[in-house]
Amino acid sequence: xxxxxxxxxxxxxxxxxxxVEADISDGLPVFDMVGYLANEVKEAxxxxxxxxxxxxxxLPAKRITVNLSPGDIKKSGTSFDLAVALAxxxxxxxxxxxxxxxxxxxxxxxxxxxVRPVPGIxxxxxxxxxxxxxxxxxxxDNAAEGSVVEGVNVTGVKTLNxxxxxxxxxxxxxxxxxxxxxxxxxxxxxxxxDFSDVNGQETVKRAMEIAAxxxxxxxxxxxxxxxxxMLAKRLPTILPSLSIQECMEITKIYSIxxxxxxxxxxxxxxxxxxxHHTVTAQALAGGGSIPRPxxxxxxxxxxxxxxxxPEFSGNTLEILRQPMEDREVHISRTQxxxxxxxxFLLCAAMNPCKxxxxxxxxxxxxxxxxxxxxxxxxxxxLLDRIDICAEASRIKYSELKRCDKAExxxxxxxxxxxxxxxxxxxxxxxxxxxxxxxxxxxxxxxxVLGKKEEELMKNAYDMLSLSARVYHRILKVARTIADLEGxxxxxxxxxxxxxxxxSIDRRYWHG
Numbered sequence: 089x090x091x092x093x094x095x096x097x098x099x100x101x102x103x104x105x106x107x108v109e110a111d112i113s114d115g116l117p118v119f120d121m122v123g124y125l126a127n128e129v130k131e132a133x134x135x136x137x138x139x140x141x142x143x144x145x146x147l148p149a150k151r152i153t154v155n156l157s158p159g160d161i162k163k164s165g166t167s168f169d170l171a172v173a174l175a176x177x178x179x180x181x182x183x184x185x186x187x188x189x190x191x192x193x194x195x196x197x198x199x200x201x202x203v204r205p206v207p208g209i210x211x212x213x214x215x216x217x218x219x220x221x222x223x224x225x226x227x228x229d230n231a232a233e234g235s236v237v238e239g240v241n242v243t244g245v246k247t248l249n250x251x252x253x254x255x256x257x258x259x260x261x262x263x264x265x266x267x268x269x270x271x272x273x274x275x276x277x278x279x280x281x282d283f284s285d286v287n288g289q290e291t292v293k294r295a296m297e298i299a300a301x302x303x304x305x306x307x308x309x310x311x312x313x314x315x316x317x318m319l320a321k322r323l324p325t326i327l328p329s330l331s332i333q334e335c336m337e338i339t340k341i342y343s344i345x346x347x348x349x350x351x352x353x354x355x356x357x358x359x360x361x362x363x364h365h366t367v368t369a370q371a372l373a374g375g376g377s378i379p380r381p382x383x384x385x386x387x388x389x390x391x392x393x394x395x396x397x398p399e400f401s402g403n404t405l406e407i408l409r410q411p412m413e414d415r416e417v418h419i420s421r422t423q424x425x426x427x428x429x430x431x432f433l434l435c436a437a438m439n440p441c442k443x444x445x446x447x448x449x450x451x452x453x454x455x456x457x458x459x460x461x462x463x464x465x466x467x468x469x470l471l472d473r474i475d476i477c478a479e480a481s482r483i484k485y486s487e488l489k490r491c492d493k494a495e496x497x498x499x500x501x502x503x504x505x506x507x508x509x510x511x512x513x514x515x516x517x518x519x520x521x522x523x524x525x526x527x528x529x530x531x532x533x534x535x536v537l538g539k540k541e542e543e544l545m546k547n548a549y550d551m552l553s554l555s556a557r558v559y560h561r562i563l564k565v566a567r568t569i570a571d572l573e574g575x576x577x578x579x580x581x582x583x584x585x586x587x588x589x590x591s592i593d594r595r596y597w598h599g
Contacts, residue, residue: 089113091178093188094221095171096212097156097163100379100419100426101340103208103215107157108168110175115151121172123156126164135166135197136173143201143248147176162423164378167206170195170225173248174255183255191223192216193251194230201248205229207346210339213237225251232353233343236336281322284496288487289315295478295589297500300326301507302523302568304561305412305434305473307397309596310480311451312444316437319480320393323435324360325497327391328508331521334389337429341381341388359390361432365399369407379419379426384411387432397438398465405470408434412473415525433524434474438466440596448482463597475524475561477593507571523567528560535563541583548587552594562586 090111096103121133133154137147154172156163171193178185194212196204209230216224217240224242226234231244245251253259283293292308296319299306308316330338339355342348348355363372363383374382384392394400411417415431441459445451454462511522514534520526526534537545549559565586566578575582 089179089181091175091185091188093171093175093178094192094216094219095168095194096192096208096215097161098165098167098208098212098344099161099424101211101344101428103212104161105215105219106161106163106168108171108175109155109157110172110179111153111155112148112176112179113151113153117149117151119147119152119154121154121156122159124159124162125156126162128166129156129163129168132166132169132172132197135169135199136176138199139169139197139201139248140173140176142199143252145177145182148180152176165206165208166196166204167194167208167212169197170203170227170245170248170251173197174225174251177252177255183252187255190221191225192219192221193225195225195227195245195251197248203227203245203247203251205350208344209234210236210336210343213240213242214340216240225254229350232351233339233348236339236354282325282497283319283322283500284494286315286318286322287490287494288483289319289480292316292319292478292480293495293500295476296323297326297504298565298568298572298589299323299433299435299476300328300500301504301572302475302511302564303433304475304524304565304568306436306476306478307471307474307593308435308437308478308480309440309592310437311448311482312439314480314482316480317395320391320395320435320437321360321362322497323391323393323433324358326501326504327358327433328501328505330356330358330389338389341385341428345381345386347386359387360393361387361390362393362395365394365396367400367404369401369404372404373407373411373417373419374428375419377421378423379421379428381428382417384408384417384430384432385428388429389431390433392432392434394434394436397436398462402465402467405465406467409469409473431525436474466597468597471593471597472555472557472561474593475565476589478589479592503572506574507568510571510574523564523571526560526564526567531560531563535567535578537563537578537583540580541578544580544583544587548591552587552591554590558590562590565589 092107092109095106097106119133174193177183178188196206198204205227209226210233213224213234214237217237228244228246231242234242310316335354335356361383372383374385411430417428417430419426440446441454442462443453446459566582569582569585570578
């Protein structure tokens with residue numbers, strides 16, 4: 089007898105519908121699986137056979153053929169096991185075939201019949217809803233993740249016998265709990281760190297507030313022990329809240345990467361990704377024979393923190409240029425082209441030289457050529473893509489032992505949230521959320537300068553030998569500074585502060 093059930097095959101962030109067809113007929117005993125399958129999918133034959141046996145069922149000594157169609161899409165992963173098992177059971181008339189026609193099934197089977205979680209449930213359930221499927225059967229540990237999708241009932245099963253009982257109508261399995269549509273994100277809720285822990289470095293704190301308000305890339309330069317890493321780790325505590333759409337985008341990426349925690353639903357906090365400087369270019373950008381998101385994409389809508397920036401290999405750093413510009417990573421393979429979102433805030437920290445103390449000539453042991461060689465590890469095109477450069481100076485003893493408490497993250501975050509709301513209202517309906525996303529044509533509309541501001545910008549452009557890209561980034565930062573002050577227009581003070589934050593890197597790299 090013939091039966092079929094729908095499931096999904098993941099290709100990057102997208103999913104394609106796959107029909108699992110099972111046929112059991114008279115003939116020599118054989119169990120064939122066809123349909124352009126990767127090795128782990130072919131191995132499903134033994135997992136399914138043994139899981140059925142250990143669940144009190146057995147396959148007859150007949151000719152069994154399972155086809156995963158369409159045959160021109162390569163199927164990989166272990167999420168097809170449960171669908172194959174249920175299609176076979178429907179062919180044996182152990183479960184009704186009618187119920188399978190209205191459902192999609194995902195899950196890996198252990199040899200004991202346990203249904204194990206699989207990556208990518210969220211994008212697969214989303215695609216199931218678009219396909220018109222209203223019911224999905226998923227591993228119990230993936231139920232919370234799949235249930236964030238509106239309009240689709242997600243049923244979690246722990247074992248193959250539970251799935252069988254559910255399909256027969258004999259067992260009521262728990263439905264995944266639907267989450268509300270309001271993303272009440274509190275970035276520093278239960279956080280172990282806070283800006284109040286950091287004494288001094290008011291200039292860097294101001295730079296980070298501006299960076300958070302407009303999601304601008306920032307570079308912190310300073311000697312060892314000046315608090316660069318400490319400050320960077322507190323940046324997520326002042327970032328504005330995520331929208332529901334952003335939460336869904338982040339959760340999809342972590343879902344296909346298999347990085348969601350057991351039973352986790354929607355991710356509601358901005359990611360903070362901190363790769364070691366030995367990370368490879370492929371690990372940073374993503375890739376592999378079956379492409380998976382890299383660190384750039386895992387930091388989507390959050391912070392990518394690169395500590396000790398010059399210690400990263402040159403090739404690894406240069407691969408950041410395209411994601412920083414396009415906010416996407418494009419990977420080409422023989423199976424097709426894959427696109428992963430990578431709209432992150434880059435926060436980088438570095439020493440000004442190998443010993444770390446330049447330009448303090450009393451402590452710096454590096455020669456002029458050593459300093460130049462060290463700084464040359466960061467290319468001009470990469471620097472151009474960094475909006476703000478802040479200098480962390482050595483902390484004075486009086487600042488270290490100050491009695492009054494420094495400003496906490498929540499206070500700073502309230503100012504950031506107000507600036508973010510101004511941007512949301514200004515760019516409503518345009519697809520833009522933050523000032524850092526403005527294109528060159530958008531700047532002409534939203535960053536209009538007065539006569540005095542034009543004159544200041546012209547002088548800075550000529551004196552600092554700025555590129556067109558840097559010019560545009562200064563305007564974006566000035567727009568954010570104006571938003572933090574609640575100003576409708578960019579004035580001289582806003583522009584001056586934006587230029588000052590960009591001129592620091594010119595001083596280090598251009599003398």
